[in-house]
Amino acid sequence: MAQNIGIKPVSGMARTLYRTMGLIIASGIMALALIGPASAKTGVVLAITLEPPHLDPTAGAPAAIDEVVYANLFEGLTRIDALGQVKPGLAERWVIEDDGLTYRFILRKGVTFHDGASLDSSDVKFSFDRAVAEGSENAQKGLFSAIETIETPDPQTVVIKLTRKEGLFLWNLGWGDAVIVDPASAETNKTNPVGTGPYKLDNWTRGDSIRLVRSSNYWGQKPAMDSVTFKIIADPSAQVTALLAGDVDVVPNIGAPESVAQFEADPRFVVTQGTTEGETLLAMNERRPLLQDVRVRKAIQHAIDRQALIDGAMFGFGTPIGSHFAPHNPAYTDLTEATPYDPEKAKDLLAQAGVAPGTKLVMKLPPPTYARRGGEIVAAQLKAVGFDVEQIPVDWGQWVSEVFKGDHDFDLTIVSHTEPLDIGIYARDDYYFGYDNPAFKTLMSKIDTVSDPAGRNTLYKEAQRMLADDAANAFLFQLAKVTVQRKDLKGLWQNAPIQANDMTGARWE
């Protein structure tokens, strides 16, 4: 084939072709570039990172469900406010009997569900019974484990008897997993949620957005926003551009901390930094002989420069922690000084423990930025004291089945424990990191029986110290909640005492 057949150059034709193509492409770009988005200021658009699988907070654990429905769509007997305080929700008030075991809740009058059904005490009993029933999908059955009986003497009154004293009972009832649902709609709440909140579901375009609109029959104060739209934008850089383009008004938890400086310099935006309940740990598998040795664990903690880690992975957002406790909690005690960054000491400890340089450790890293980026830095810091750390990025499916459950096949992992006041996990039998200290278990059961706050705080401090002394895990930092929002948007939560986006107070100014 392809002999020379001597066609003369048709450069004129070629030139025309180029010119036409160029024109078409250029005009296409120009035309599209001129089209801008229109904005309306009667509603608010949030960017959330993960799409909830469904919208029933009483079924399944994903925080993404609460981030949409909590306080907006569903309400519980109590609710947790922006400062982490327990406030009346559907229960107008309550009385705790002297025995500390009997709670009498008085429900608000005139509360109706979005479908018009009215709320009464039987709905409360139904909701809690349903949550703990066999085969229920509630991921937090533990919240209700102290309940012995639920009685409904009249439509406005619920009496709950506990089997044991539970200091956190009212707080627990404020969780998304404990919201009150209507028997008629309970089974269809996943796709067609019917709650008592100020907003109801308008439209859910899967993979894209969830839109809530104001409910006309809300019992309380009418919220300022007509609509609340949650746009699902997982990609950190896409969140940045969505903000810049005006497609979203607020990103409550910005995924790319490196973009914050840019927004701080932009007069259209405000950046706030708040607290979360997320203790970020370098968890160590204490089933491994090497990591059973407290000297090795301490060496690992001493090898970590927390500030460099926070600067490098989170661009400075985060607070160093020295134990498993949130710094904004009144019972917090700062133990970072007890385990400072000291690579020389780390090397000494390793030498004492007889750990040879070049010892291999496997570190499994789940998807969030704090873990993947933190892992790069932690691996380098551990390398500096003589460990050879293999970083294995895993998705959450692998993490749960390989690290959290099953054979616990890992040496190290980086994960943030985002549940409030969860120091009790160190008292669990066979928890994933395998910490086993009878003294700590005794301490934890003691805390449950103490009801005065000061006494509890003292014990909590003792518990924190015990974990730090044992180097139960290497404690890294408390995750920060970094919110980037339009400047004229007010009334959002700065902190995240629970994972929620309570939009009831949001307004434009």
Add this chain to the structure above:
Amino acid sequence: MAGFISHRLMMLVLTLFVASLVVFWVLELLPGDAAQLLLGTEVQPDTLAAIRAQLGLDRPALLRYGDWIGGLLTGDLGDSLVYGIPIWDMVRDRLAVSLPLAVMAFTIATAIALPVGMVAAMQRGRLTDLILMGFAQIGLAVPNFWFGLLLILVFAVLNNWFNAGGFPGWQDDPVGSLKALFLPALALGVSEAAILSRMVRAAMLETLGEDYVRTARAKGLSISRVLFGHTLGNAMIPIATLMGLQFAFLVAGSVIVENVFYLPGIGQLLLKAIFERDLILVRDLVLMLSGFVIVLSFCVDIAYGFIDPRLRRTQ
């Protein structure tokens, strides 16, 4: 001919069947399951067991395979394990992004590749040819996701003409949706154009070299008469079939570009489904993508069988 087609058809069915087996059993190896991920770390064992049973995850693999295939044969893709809604509804929404993206990219690719390939063929060996094919070589070497990043850099970061990603949705903002697809389509289309323009050029050269074209030229027909009267039509047959195959790869290749621009398309759905262990969804999507390629190859085979009788003998 009938024998040829029935033989090919049998092969098609067999290949699809084996593909379904591979897809099913390979995915059985994925660690973790949807129920565990849905219920989180605090779940109690009885709850987990109940949900597993509800989702059918506790049934033997062979039965689940039977259910899946049986459903597919009756046109039922099943329900998503994670979202609990019919998979077809999810796929339909995503196709509304992925198909227009592929079509747009393909249009861009064709709009560039046809003239470029034709001009290069006619200018064979000359500077224009060298430059055009040089660009095609570079185009082959540029990963489409990197080209996407560069487009974002130029059109979204340096100039604020486009969004760096995201998709407003056809119903809310049809024009904005079109705009959101433009850069990704360009990223996909330009890479594709590099491949296509080389094919077009080669096919043109081939046809230009055939006796009848030379005869036509010898008879004194003008370049454009030869080009549009004879060459193009004949060169179009192989070009069109190859384009068909390319289109299939384009749909699959959009997985990564959808990721760059954060488009809620099939590719993104697939990655998400893998991470969420939504196995029925993953299986449907993988089989759909590979089935698409298999069926298209089948069509190309048959088309060639019509064009070239020698190929009808089974190879």
Add this chain to the structure above:
Amino acid sequence: MRLLMSGSKSGGHLPQLWVGGALTAIVLITALVAGFWTPYPADQQSIIDRLQGPSMAHWLGTDLYGRDILSRIMGGAQTALWVGMAAIGVGLAGGLPLGLAAAMNRNGLIDTAIARGSDLIFAFPALLTAVLIAAIHGPGMINVIVAVGIFNIAVFARVVRGAALSIMARPFLQAAIAIGRPWPSIALVHLLPNIAGVVAVQATVQFAAAILAEAALSYLGLGIKPPDPSWGKMLADAQTLLYLSPMQAILPGLAIVWTVLGLNLLGDGLRDALDPKLRSLRAV
């Protein structure tokens, strides 16, 4: 498959060969040098020095962790070449015997089985296969190699079969077959040396494809594990830094284009130089 060939013919193949060879040689030398020297250790971090522009200390600047970008690009060359070579190795180890077997068993059961098998492999886009493998076993270099290698087995099996059939049609081989020489001897003595050229051309092209696949997988976070340097991973890290440090997104991409362009040109040039009549399947 003739349609898939390319390259200008009229004396234009030599520049391709030389340009491609030169580009590839530079990558090769870079990777070799990176084996024993880089300006800094590729994984040496210095958080306070992160995201710097080019300077005397860091010629191409530093990344998110304050690592030297030049060192990482050099290391990335090593990673890319390893993956490419291993993927070719896997492809040849499987594809060569299968292709020869298919050619000798023309239209027989083995041939058909191999043909259907490779059809099946081609039906799954390589990227998809790799994503699934990575999801099952976790990311890592081995998985990238396996994912790309499986695809290559099918590619080489086809190319080898085609090339072997065309050689077998030649008189000298017909003669060898006629005098009853055993098949292994025919394969080793006559077939292999004669198809080596075609295989080399295909290997060059698949090499380039493997490097692109590695970059794509690492970009998706399913390829090379940190802290090993990879161009694709560097691009992934660069995406959120586009506003802050656009350089991060440009350099690794240029390295990929350089390498793939070099290999593709080399492949085209080689093919034209070896035998203009032998056309190979282009990996598209």
